[in-house]
Amino acid sequence: AGYVDPAEVPGIPTVSEPPGVVAYAPAATAPFAPSVVVVAATPAQAMILHEAALRAGVTPTTAPVSGRPGCAVLPLAMHQGQAVLSLGCAGNRMVTELADHELYMAVPGPAWPAVVEALDAVLDANQIMNQAYRERSAAVAPPASG
Incomplete structure (x- = not known):
């Protein structure tokens, strides 16, 4: 179908060893240590992550x-x-029903707890910055015509 040029195939990342098991679970309650945590997110959510x-x-x-x-x-x-x-691909988006306005962020499983731990501070900092940007924008906004 011409979707992938054969010359691209050697450059596609692969795992070094085939996995013995592939399992899916919510990251917070997985009964196993994940190799990778994948989050479907909007661009704004991916920015925070x-x-x-x-x-x-x-x-x-x-x-x-x-x-x-x-x-x-x-x-x-x-x-x-x-x-x-990850922007996803046609097959992935169809099978997983990933919305057009979403993308993926994949985090190495062992690092996931540190990312989660950092989220509160990042969210707080972004709230402060959003307020500062709103105030700045209001201060430089042209006067309303009336």
């Missing part, structure tokens, strides 16, 4: 972004040991 991952030392300022195939985000997060954003 990225900031928490940055604060936790799990991602660089310029986070890696993966496109097709969507599943490539798993080995990227596992092997790079850092959070990765």
Whole structure:
């Protein structure tokens, strides 16, 4: 169908060893230690997660972004040991019903607790900044014509 150029295939990230088991569960209640935690998020939510991952030392300022195939985000997060954003792909979006306004963030499982721990501070800082930006915007807004 021409969806993937054969020349692209060697560059698609893979896991080094086939997994013995693939299991899915909510991160907070998983009865196992996850290799990767995948979050479906809006860009605004992904921004907050990225900031928490940055604060936790799990991602660089310029986070890696993966496109097709969507599943490539798993080995990227596992092997790079850092959070990765994924735009998903046609197959993934169809099967998972990921909305057009959402994307994925994958965080290495061992780093997930540090990201969660950083979330409150990041949310607080963003609330403060949002208020400061609202005040600044109001101060420089042109007067209403009437």
